[in-house]
Amino acid sequence: MTPDSLPRIPLGEWAERFVDWITGAWSGFFEVVTMILQDCYGALETVLTAPPWWVILLVLVALAFWSKGWKLALGTLIGLAVIAMLEQWENAMATLALVIVAAVISLIVAIPLGIWAAKSSRVSSVVRPVLDFMQTMPAFVYLLPAVLLLSVGPVPGIFATIIFSIAPGVRMTELGIRQVDGEVVEAGQAFGATPGRILRQIQLPLALPTIMAGVNQVIMLTLSMVVIAGLVGADGLGKDVVASLGTLDVALGVEAGLSVVILAMILDRITGGFGARKRRRRAAEPTAAGPAVQAAGATAAAA
Secondary structure, eight states: OOGGGSOOOOHHHHHHHHHHHHHHHTHHHHHHHHHHHHHHHHHHHHHHHSSOHHHHHHHHHHHHHHHHOHHHHHHHHHHHHHHHHTTOHHHHHHHHHHHHHHHHHHHHHHHHHHHHHHHOHHHHHHHHHHHHHHHHSOHHHHHHHHHHHHOSSHHHHHHHHHHHHHHHHHHHHHHHHHHSOHHHHHHHHHTTOOHHHHIIIIIHHHHHHHHHHHHHHHHHHHHHTHHHHHHTTOOSHHHHHHHHHHHTOHHHHHHHHHHHHHHHHHHHHHHHHHHHHHHHHHHHOTTTHHHHHHHHHHHHHHO
16 A cells, blocks of 8 residues: 555645635634734834934833843843944834734733633643644744735734744743642632632732743744745845845845844843843742732732
């Protein structure tokens, strides 16, 4: 028996028919989604590009200082200055706008889903293989339905980026909630705190460092999709990288690629710095769970 003798599974044809059905039956919905994503991206891009470049630079440097101190602030200043001197500032801000929109939407979906999965083993068993599928599927495949449903431009790039980057947010949120000491939760219940108050005042604060690690991974994955988003017409550094491939322009490719690396390093260090602050705070306060439990109980008693 050879593989050719086996019956063929027309999976691709089924997928094509499904996409055709979605395109026709849900066209109005996807028009609304396109408009919302386009407006969010356009508004944020305007915020980042309308002021003088040095204003945004100072804001990012201040954010880096708040996250990790003067060393990161100095490195951010140097990195952003290099991007400006490479004449890639506007492209970098367009890329930053795409990353922020995609990351925020990913986290809006991922964190509640991760909490739900942490609360329910049945939900976790269903979500886990779906996340495995989403992460292992080649990112280029997401562009096919994205372009068919959302046309070309930044919106399909944002859509594909969200699908590709949502998994670590869900996983890390679930992991953080599950790692909270069960005795701490039981103590909160003994104080009479409701499940909602236990989640808000005990589990989420204690799981926050792990959740921040997930936020960091989401942002890094969104940046890894920049070049792929450039293939479908999204503005920014990815568009220049794609253009350099088409014209064999080594200079443009190096400048745009280096700008992507610098932007990724800055975002990675800033988000990692916030997560490290949370971890240091927990290490410096080994009895932090006690006040959290007491606060939850006192709030429940007051209610």
